[in-house]
Amino acid sequence: MKSFKTKLKLNNQQKTILAKHAGVARHAYNWGLATCIKEYEETKKRPSAITLHKRLVAEVKSINPWYYEVSKCAPQQALRDLERAFKNFLTIPERGFPVFKKKGRKDSFYLEGSINILQGNYIQLPRIGIVKTYEILPSVQVKNVRIASFRGASLTKKADSWYISFKYDIETAPTEKIGETIGVDIGINTLATCSDGSKFANVKAYRKAKKKD
Structure with missing residues (x-):
């Protein structure tokens, strides 16, 4: 697993759409936090990120059309982040209770x-x-x-x-196979015998044999 981070070279239009994504993510997070606090006070239970997202679509997105101008991943991940923040607080209280996000402070979103x-x-x-x-x-x-x-x-x-x-x-990626591998035995009378049955004569041995004839 490798990580990569770099700065974006944006025009004004792109800066605007990124700001909208961050705004929707922040709005979803703050709405989810307020909803969790209210429900816990009333029922001593906290809704999951999945439950919050279903309610967000039904109760919030339908009356805020600017939600449709950005990727659905932005609010979804914001609610997952909220759920993680609650779990961190319950397991490591030193991390503190989740707080509401403010515009211009650590603006971010996920795609x-x-x-x-x-x-x-x-x-x-x-x-x-x-x-x-x-x-x-x-x-x-x-x-x-x-x-x-x-x-x-x-x-x-x-x-x-x-x-x-x-x-x-x-x-x-696997490298291309150039050819089959063949085993070779080196001999005296026969210079080489390959695993595929091919034989190559030893020239010197061949000449000596011819002289004897």
Whole structure:
């Protein structure tokens, strides 16, 4: 498993759509946190990320059309992150109770699905399109090596810049078989006898035999 992170080279339109994704992820996270707090106070139970997502689609997404402008992965992963934050708090209390996210502080979101690394420093992201990176992306740049699996991508904002990071596996492609392997026995009278039955005469031995004749 390998990791890669690089800065994105975005135009204004792309910066806007990334900000929308981060906004939806933040909204879903905060809604989920408020819902969990309320339900726990009432029932002493906390809904799972799957239950929260079903309610989000029915209760929140339907009345907030801007949810449809971004990839569905952004709010889904935000609710998974919330569930993980609760589990971390229960197992390691020192990490603290989950807190509400604020705009402009650690803006981020996650994408998966139709993500394609293109030639050079371009990558195609769902609902965002093709974006350029400042570094050459890992791809089939080395002979007989290719990316075997791609694990989605995280996009985070630091200051005024956006970064993309992802994990991937690589595998070595099998080299082409040039020919069959043949065993060879070296002899005196017969120079070589191959495993396929072929024989090659020893020239010196052949000449000595001819002189005796």
